[in-house]
Amino acid sequence: MLGHVGARPRGFVRTTSAALALALLIAALTVVAPPTPASAAEPTAPGAFVSITPQRLLDTRIGLGSAQIGPVAPGATIRLQVSGRAGIPSGTSAVVMNVTAVSPTAHGFLTVYPSGGAQPTASNVNFSAGDTIPNQVTVKVGTDGFVNLTNNSAGDTHLLADAAGHYLGGTPTAAGAFMSLAPARILDTRVGIAANDAVAASGTLTLPVAGSGGVPSTGVSSVLMNVTVTEPSAAGFLTAYPSGTSQPTASNLNFRAGLTIPNLVAVKLGADGAVALTNNSPGPAHVIADVAGYYLAGTPTQPGTFVSLSPTRLMDSRDGSGISGSPGADGRRSTQVTGRGGIPSTGVGAVVMNLTATNAGTYGYVTAYPSTTGQPFASNLNYVRGQTIPNLTTVKVGTDGRVIFANSGRGSVALIGDAAGYFLGDPALPVPVSGVVWSAEFEGAAGTPVDPATWSISTRGDGYGNGEQQVYTARPENLSLDGNGSLRITARQETFIDPRGITGNYTSGRIETKTRFAYGRIEARIKVPQGPGLWSAFWLYGDDRNGQDWPAVGEVDIMELLGNTRDLHSTVIGGRTSGERWTRQGTTLGSAPFADEWHVYAVDWTKDALIFSVDGRETYRLLRSSLSSDEQWPFDRPSSITLNLAVGGSWPGPPNTDTVFPAEMLVDYVRVSNSRVVDAD
Numbered sequence: 001m002l003g004h005v006g007a008r009p010r011g012f013v014r015t016t017s018a019a020l021a022l023a024l025l026i027a028a029l030t031v032v033a034p035p036t037p038a039s040a041a042e043p044t045a046p047g048a049f050v051s052i053t054p055q056r057l058l059d060t061r062i063g064l065g066s067a068q069i070g071p072v073a074p075g076a077t078i079r080l081q082v083s084g085r086a087g088i089p090s091g092t093s094a095v096v097m098n099v100t101a102v103s104p105t106a107h108g109f110l111t112v113y114p115s116g117g118a119q120p121t122a123s124n125v126n127f128s129a130g131d132t133i134p135n136q137v138t139v140k141v142g143t144d145g146f147v148n149l150t151n152n153s154a155g156d157t158h159l160l161a162d163a164a165g166h167y168l169g170g171t172p173t174a175a176g177a178f179m180s181l182a183p184a185r186i187l188d189t190r191v192g193i194a195a196n197d198a199v200a201a202s203g204t205l206t207l208p209v210a211g212s213g214g215v216p217s218t219g220v221s222s223v224l225m226n227v228t229v230t231e232p233s234a235a236g237f238l239t240a241y242p243s244g245t246s247q248p249t250a251s252n253l254n255f256r257a258g259l260t261i262p263n264l265v266a267v268k269l270g271a272d273g274a275v276a277l278t279n280n281s282p283g284p285a286h287v288i289a290d291v292a293g294y295y296l297a298g299t300p301t302q303p304g305t306f307v308s309l310s311p312t313r314l315m316d317s318r319d320g321s322g323i324s325g326s327p328g329a330d331g332r333r334s335t336q337v338t339g340r341g342g343i344p345s346t347g348v349g350a351v352v353m354n355l356t357a358t359n360a361g362t363y364g365y366v367t368a369y370p371s372t373t374g375q376p377f378a379s380n381l382n383y384v385r386g387q388t389i390p391n392l393t394t395v396k397v398g399t400d401g402r403v404i405f406a407n408s409g410r411g412s413v414a415l416i417g418d419a420a421g422y423f424l425g426d427p428a429l430p431v432p433v434s435g436v437v438w439s440a441e442f443e444g445a446a447g448t449p450v451d452p453a454t455w456s457i458s459t460r461g462d463g464y465g466n467g468e469q470q471v472y473t474a475r476p477e478n479l480s481l482d483g484n485g486s487l488r489i490t491a492r493q494e495t496f497i498d499p500r501g502i503t504g505n506y507t508s509g510r511i512e513t514k515t516r517f518a519y520g521r522i523e524a525r526i527k528v529p530q531g532p533g534l535w536s537a538f539w540l541y542g543d544d545r546n547g548q549d550w551p552a553v554g555e556v557d558i559m560e561l562l563g564n565t566r567d568l569h570s571t572v573i574g575g576r577t578s579g580e581r582w583t584r585q586g587t588t589l590g591s592a593p594f595a596d597e598w599h600v601y602a603v604d605w606t607k608d609a610l611i612f613s614v615d616g617r618e619t620y621r622l623l624r625s626s627l628s629s630d631e632q633w634p635f636d637r638p639s640s641i642t643l644n645l646a647v648g649g650s651w652p653g654p655p656n657t658d659t660v661f662p663a664e665m666l667v668d669y670v671r672v673s674n675s676r677v678v679d680a681d
Contacts, residue, residue: 043304046170047093047177047296049423050304051350051396055086057097058149058161071156072149074106079115080161083145091169092141094180094293096394099149100134100160101127108153109262113183115142119150122183122290124226126260129155134382136264136392138167138224138292140180165394168304175298176221176305176424184213186225187289198231198284199277205287206243210273213291220269221297222308222421227277228262228288229255236281237388241311243270247278250311250418252354254388255285264292264392266352266420268308300424303349308421312341314353315417324616326359326414327366327407332618333415334371334604338401341419349425350396351403356416357381358388364409371398371604371611383413393417397425399606400521400674404618438515438672446483447476450511458510458644461498468535469648469655471496471504479509486666489645491534493661506655510644516543517672518638522558523602525668528645530565530595533655535646536665537561538601540639551581554634556610559601562652565593570603570612570620574627574634582631586612586620598668607636643667 043050058065058080066078083090099112109123127133139147151157167178187194187207194212199205209225211217229238237251253263267275279285295306315322315335323335339345357366365379381391395403407413440454450457457479461471470491472478482488491508498504528536537560542553552575560569568588576582594614604611611621624633645665648654655661 045174045177045302046168047172048168048304049165051165055163057085057163058159060158071158072151073156074154077148077150079146079148081146082141086163088166090145093167093169094138094140096138096165098134098162099125099137101125102132102158104155104157105129106153106155111150112137112139113148114140115144115146115148120183121185126262135262140182172296174302174305175296176300177296178293180293181214183290183292185290186213189286198286199279200284201282204276204278206274206276208274209269215294219297220294222268223294224266225289225291226262227265229253230260230286232257232285233283234281239278240265240267241276242268243272243274243276248311249313254390263390268310303424305424306421309342309419312419314341314419317415326412328412329410332404332406333616334402334404337397337403343422347424348397348422350394350423352394352420354390354418355381355393356390357383357413359414360385361411362409367406368393368395369404370396371400371402371404400604436671436673440670442481442487443485444481448481449476450479455511456514459499461502461504467650468646470506470508471498472510473507478507486668489665491645491647491663506647508645508647513641516638516640519605520672520674521604522672523600524670525598525600527598527666528561528565528595529663530593531659532563533648533652533659534663535562535649535652537644539642542634543638551575558603561594565595566590572610572622575632577630584622588619
């Protein structure tokens, strides 16, 4: 709600190019990690993980990374240079890539391994004719900086490889550092490696890992291995977890009868150095495991080192646990990662989780990314209708400790996330404050006035520089509790004179918190009226007590709805070095008027971003890094919260005979979480 000026420029509407969506559908990047500036928390220890901006290293369809354009022939091997590309230095221990088989002409599998050695008995991606199948791969880099990719099938296939991170070279010694290995098969129930028979229905196989496949007998906390289910006789899922512990509510591979499907698994070892693999299906299934490396035991303390966990379910959109429902078509949902499931509230750089898509009504893909960055041109998980498919996902955590999941599909899809561990990051982030730190719940008898100890109440009728036609009053007729747990702000058509003698033809209410807040999540559940000339707003205004004024103090309009209430406006305003204002605005087009229902409007505010949402779906974001050199970021100062219902003005225009008075804006609650309460007047 602009406090001092008139009409603003209209914002933009986010759109998605169909061509871009198709390209992303097969990109299937699994680690999302935008670049960050160097800091004291940057990984330096040998074996520590370094995230990079996702970058394509190989695409045989266009000849990128390969000697020729065209699919990889049956039995052929591509040598792919890794070091010296995508910011990956020479001497890198291992690279993390999402490898995708595109349009294979026969069933088979890919093996990815260090150059300079023989192809091991191992697989990374299993596919059938016509599939587009990705899998995350962590592969040791050859001494020449190359890795090999071999097509083990009787037909051609195109290959994509997207680098997403790497492990630092050298001899790992720090607890939680990663030691890469050439792939080694440590389990194959088909041929009697570690077990002689398929895993029975509802059966559990205990797999000795320590002392196998290059993994030491001692000093190992967890292992990274590619696990494949093949020849299952019924649909089900496989769960990998430390031996000697109870099976958790988690899954690693979901399969159907006759399907061969792999997934990379990061799993903590039991006290005996083994892992348990449980076949949660009504029929037997063969299981294969190829080890790719391991993490050193001890208490990790250095940035980029890995802390393993027993699998813990962080979210399940089917029942709303940990996430506010399933994302719909082109929808987004976020989940709090830090402070849950054994993950600490601070000092987390990235989380490793098994992400599963299910109950999809059509095809699409899901992208996981930090809450304080823009959505990257990448994906984590490709799905089709009726399919339940998992993929291991390593995703950088936002500075507020959250991760966003964007569904780029034409229908909704249910998402499940099981944490396997996390990488240490900057110990100062996110801010170690959690829970609701301030709220207004508006409980009380009908007609009760607004609490003047909590709220400053406007009694002005000068239009606030916007040409508004109402006089704001402190009367219960305009501001009071409704007796049902809500604040009622009522706009009325009546003549009224404000304390300064200004006459208006309408009255309404406007209140502002006496408490100010810095950072965190600020949300309100609101039901707005509709009609020409009505202007509902929920917004933040920066602290101006140091002599600065608008726009230098900053304004964050979390929700503004005008007239027919179909367009939700979220606007951010700040000052330039010249003293002029800058404005950014996102506009969300509703399929129905927002006035038809209650909605939760929110902003997640960090030192680097403002992220707007409605009902848990992100609608707009502004990054500090996107401002030009003369645009100042004023949002490190505390702000107050304002609620108001204006009538008329240069933006919505005047009311007319179609506008129904009295008009009511109802507010169920206002809540502030994960914030620093600064002060109160």
